[in-house]
Amino acid sequence: MNYGMIFYILGMASGFEALFLLLPILVSLIYGESVLSSYLISCGICALFCGVSTLRKPKKITLYTKEGLVAVALVWIWFSVFGAVPFMLTGEIPNFFDAFFEVSSGFTTTGASILTNVEALSRASLFWRSFTHWVGGMGILVFILAFIPNKGNGTIVHLMKAESPGPNVSKLVPKIRYTAAILYAIYFGMTLIQIILLLISKMPLFDTLCITFGTAGTGGFSIKSDGCAGYTMLQQGIITTFMILFGVNFTFYFCILKKKIKQVSSMTEVWAYLAIIAASILAITFNISGGFSSLFQAFHHAAFQVGSIITTTGFSTVDFNQWPGFSRTILVTLMFVGACAGSTGGGIKVSRILLLLKGIGREISLALHPRSVKRVRMEGRTVETEVIRSVNAYLALYMIIFVASVLIVSLDEKDLVTNFTAVAATLNNVGPGLGLVGPAGNFSGFSNLSKLVLSFDMLAGRLELIPMLMIFVPSVWSVKRKKK
């Protein structure tokens, strides 16, 4: 393990966190809040650590694959630990496990909360909480990587691969820095448009910023106890639209900008994603219509909740925990499906589901015609066997982490629906589940052990499982680096 380089990267990460913390400092200055000192101290700690650990540049800057994976996991844990400091200092979330849960929930864009009364928080803390979504949505490492000295692109590719969500079948352009720049321009641009639209709809500026951060990162922390229920239909409609837009593979927008119409029409994942959304909204609208004054009302709330859950945002306008079982089952299914690869959303991802289906199709076809050769094709290309194999292994690993988590969490003796959906909502980075962790509930009732496991699940879900597991592989931590 190249400890020198890892230490250096963690230092850089702290430096960025110090910069990010300037924003809540600004907010507390504007609102004249007493939490200012806590945020100043937190910012200072981050800056100090950054200074110490980046004093010397490491001798070797290359990282092996496994070191890269561990580095990614450590950076995200590090960010969450340092991000939790202000909450503990202000006394708003005194317990470390709670604060760590809340902040990793922020950075992983999960949006699951242990707060029983979110409106009691200071403006600075509300802002910080929502801002972590926006940072987490675009990925932490990209910033760090831009400032790391490197000659080849080897290290960067390893790290970016580990952080980027989903099996990206198509590649934009070979140059990775250029690709990243385009994707982040799209991210910034769409964020800006949403801010402008919400301001036009007369949402207060503070709400607009926090809600937009939560939408863009598909995070879902809300700054009101009733979630998004208090906003107007128009504002909710804008949020619905942007949630769905941020769940689309960003390559789609890139192709639209470049007017690559043929490529746009062949992006099966995006069309499947939109088809699933349409079908789910339709089914739920009719299932819940009895509880609303008009069919349009039912449609409006069905669309918001479906958009929120499939993109793993987790905002809510109604307590869907009270909905009929059929609608709740659809929503739980959507939690697992998740958004498109290459978006800010979580879950298993639509592209993986499509690849799984195609894999099944091939298997059945082989059962019928044992001697035929069948290739799996997607988006106009032949999918390599390795991709299918790794998608299958991903699913299996996912299920094992899922079951293990449910088993540990069930030691708390909550009901089974709460346990099951708490793990589903954290591992898929959704936020709210059903039962005690439904939209009207929160995660405060769990033990510290469960909170730690659920925090692990959030990080594992955001980093696509493998990096977080590397932490438990002893050989990764050996000081001596084997020559291969």
Next chain:
Amino acid sequence: MNYGMIFYILGMASGFEALFLLLPILVSLIYGESVLSSYLISCGICALFCGVSTLRKPKKITLYTKEGLVAVALVWIWFSVFGAVPFMLTGEIPNFFDAFFEVSSGFTTTGASILTNVEALSRASLFWRSFTHWVGGMGILVFILAFIPNKGNGTIVHLMKAESPGPNVSKLVPKIRYTAAILYAIYFGMTLIQIILLLISKMPLFDTLCITFGTAGTGGFSIKSDGCAGYTMLQQGIITTFMILFGVNFTFYFCILKKKIKQVSSMTEVWAYLAIIAASILAITFNISGGFSSLFQAFHHAAFQVGSIITTTGFSTVDFNQWPGFSRTILVTLMFVGACAGSTGGGIKVSRILLLLKGIGREISLALHPRSVKRVRMEGRTVETEVIRSVNAYLALYMIIFVASVLIVSLDEKDLVTNFTAVAATLNNVGPGLGLVGPAGNFSGFSNLSKLVLSFDMLAGRLELIPMLMIFVPSVWSVKRKKK
């Protein structure tokens, strides 16, 4: 589609069902029950259909793979339809969907029941219900195949492959008839030993036969409203032991009989199966110990329930729906794990779980050392890539059937735990679930649509998914057979 041959096979199946129906006829004669006439008529219908459809031998006796798969599915559906006739004639289960559910639950060795008061049934019907488990456990087709005219072994191999549970890594002996004979000798022998032991423990003969049929087939229909709670500790202990024994891959016993010690010790699946049982019993014993008068009592009931659930038998001595969440979660997990391949048990099967784990291990190892070549080994052999791939496709297909079933069943507006475990209990051929379908409940509350879906799941689970899906492939039904 070779309709002639399929029709012939269905005729043979009816003939065997007529023979099997002689047993409940005998029971009703012994107890002087009025249901005798209903069973005589049912038997007559089966015999008549058999006579008509086997009058002429079909011209072509070969079946293509897909025809073989459909034939298997149809035989099992056929068996369940004809097996349901006596229940409708006696008026004990007048609704067709109920009767079909109950009998397919019997033949698939699921043991899920729609009966609210099982003790109201006639002796003949109780016997028939339990006997279907024993028939289903050994497989219906084997008998039919022994009587089908054939020169090559092609047809037989197709059909047996479709009916035999689990990915059987090791093959016993090349000759398939000889293999089958040995496995069924073991099945008969173990059944006989359990009958003798239960009789020695002073269980009444009728109970002994019904319970043993349910144990051997890992079925789990009970003939008392309180399940197995009324039997003595010794009798429950005997049942526990035999449930676990019938969940072992029968090849294991074959190797023991042949004194192939080396092969016995290398059967990873069996040892993993026993280890999972031991760990689960231990965990549950401590979790439930507070509710029992002694640790031994807790151990006794933990062992019974664990043995019953992992082998997918489904007998119960206590209402485990009342147990703490941790224990219930373990039991639900065991439902999915299931027993060994090559046993009479259902579920995903321990060998598939092991192959999934090994697949994950290889994927992680490849992530760490991208250039290494890694082969998956199990039980001393290299596992072919195709086996891993088909196990992965199996899991994916399993999950899709699972989700689709839960969605349809959730239209009935039961609670989520009931819906989830109802599907888990039927698709894995377990029998009881949690909530309304717990050991103290039953499946009577579901709509006809849900009962049909759950019946489909039982058949799909017993036949390892693919055959039942073939029914929905239109090209399979085309009259014209393509030359390949």
